[in-house]
Amino acid sequence: MNLIRIICFVAATLMLGACSKKQPQADSGVDYYTCTMHPSVRLKDPKAKCPICSMDLVPVMKSGVIAHGDADTHSHTPDSNPQTPNQFAVPVERQQMIGVTYATVERRSLQTELRAVGMLEPDAQKLFEYVSRVDGYVEKLHVSSPGQMVKQGEPLMTIYSPDLLATEKELLELSSSANSSNRFVESAKQRLKLWNVSDEDIAELLKTRKATEFLTLRSPFAGIVRNVSAKPGMSVKPGDPLVSLVDLSTVWMWAEFYENELPLLSVGQKINLAVPNFGRGTFNGLIAAIEPFVDPMKRTVRVRIDVANPEWNLRPGMFVNAWLDVQAGEGLTVPVSAVLPTGSRNIVFLDKGEGRLEPRLVDVARKFSQSGSNSDTDYYEVRGGLTQGERVVASANFLIDAESKIQGALKTWEAPESPLPTDRPAKMQEIPRGAPNAIPLPEQAKPLYEPLLDAYFSIQKGLAEDKLPDFTKGVEVLRSKLGILIEAKVDPSEDAEAYHERLNAVKMLAADVPPATIEAARVQFGELSAAFIALVTQFPPPLERPLYIASCPMWTKSPSRWMQATEDIENPFMGTAMPSCGEVTGTVKSAQ
Secondary structure: OHHHHHHHHHHHHHHHHHHHHHOOOOOOOEEEEEOOOOOOOOEOOOOOEOOOOOOEOEEEEOOOOEEOOOOOOEEOOOOOOOOOOOOEEOOHHHHHHOOOOEEEOEEEEEEEEEEEEEEEEEOHHHEEEEEOOOOEEEEEEOOOOOOOEEOOOOEEEEEEOHHHHHHHHHHHHHHHOOOOOHHHHHHHHHHHHHOOOOHHHHHHHHHHOOOOOEEEEEOOOOEEEEEEOOOOOOEEOOOOEEEEEEOOOEEEEEEEEEHHHHHHOOOOOEEEEEOOOOOOOEEEEEEEEEOOOOOOOOOEEEEEEEEEOOOOOOOOOOEEEEEEEEEEEEEEEEEHHHOEEOOOOEEEEEEEEOOEEEEEEOEEEEEEEOOOOOOOOEEEEEEEOOOOOOEEEOOOHHHHHHHHHHOOOOHHHOOOOOOOOOOOOOOOEEEOOOOOOOOOOOHHHHHHHHHHHHHHHHHHHHHHOOOHHHHHHHHHHHHHHHHHHHHHOOOOOOOHHHHHHHHHHHHHHHOOOOOOOHHHHHHHHHHHHHHHHHHHHHOOOOOOOOEEEEEOOOOOOOOOEEEEOOOOOOOOOOHHHOOOOOEEEEEEOOOO
């Protein structure tokens, strides 16, 4: 009897097993499997290895499906707060760990400060150059050297001229003759005036009736002697320079502003001025003229500023700092730190609540300074992509950007990728000259960028070999070459302001205090390298070699991308422990 019961139990078990096999298997919810070090790898086989580094693959879930536990157990229950296709989640605890802060998109007054440097020069309307208008000899100099102060009407020099004597006698004869007309008298007076004889001297001649062969030249205004060309006893002919005067009660300053700053300038605006090391504080000037021509190399426009100088303390040739506070109305704004520039676009990360974030393309305009407070916070005017009241990530954007790429939140903005075959690495993405928003630099930039890139590559190789001294020395060289590049003012044909912002970002990151450890050096290099890559991708220099951009997903303490001179991986973040870790993800073709 027991034997019969055992046989029946086994038969029932087999039948249940057969029935269960006939039921269709539930969809696992896995979209594909990828490598944590090489996210470009996308395979369907869960048991496959990464074709690049041979690491185990991890599952990537389909949209709306949540993974629980390991890769073999998944749920099809929709999330109570599902993400949209381009959203991603970063737990609030992790956001706090990496220092994420938020800012609100708000409308505020737009204020910025424009700065320029210029040099003082005399007012061209208050320069007077005495030249000889008669043949004669210098009888006497009443002023002898530049710098002498003279009053209006004060004698400057006396010239002996026989021709003057003859003309004065002619005027006296005509004025005393009853047969002469006023027309002839006025003609004689006009001839004397053309010889620099003043109205007062002519009146004195007609009063005393005594002609003289000596011509006295007088100052037409109160001023300073600028130059004395004549010497006592020297023979002079018409056109010979004698003495020059200048009135410094008003001086001019010529300043240069970038062409994108022109809409903020207008004739009649007041501008603040200061002379370095002058010790007299600030003073004001007035924009009097804006030249209509743009310098084709520097992309700047000259602006003339009139400066009152009643005490004559300001002297031509002095360098002057000028700055102008501009009010541009109101507009929608977002902090500069919230915008992540990628070269071809600007991205912000919106807070959607409960740790969910959404990347958003945003159109930003000019950068402005904080208005109405002592804060040094800068912000962009927003032209599109955001609405008032939305919250955006204001710090740790590089880390949030890395997290969004791992979770695929930005894939809808990128070109579709096909799954990689198992026998070759990912295809590199090129950024050729002429790509959208890439502005090549002029040929003059070539000798400036070659040594700059050599210094960068020496830093990268030094870190790959765990050599901290090489990093410190390389940064010093890079800082020096960067200074030469900035002083050369070789700007692109357009968007010079963005170019200088990129340069200043690299300069700021290269000016930090030398790190004490190799780990700190790698953190600093990550930030410096990210700024450098943004510079050369948006403004490719005219080089004869391509630049290879590589990435290491295992490095998370700072941006993990760097440039190389060759395709062979030399990882500056992992060093000698993992020198070949990472992959080349793109190239920048030089602007030929």
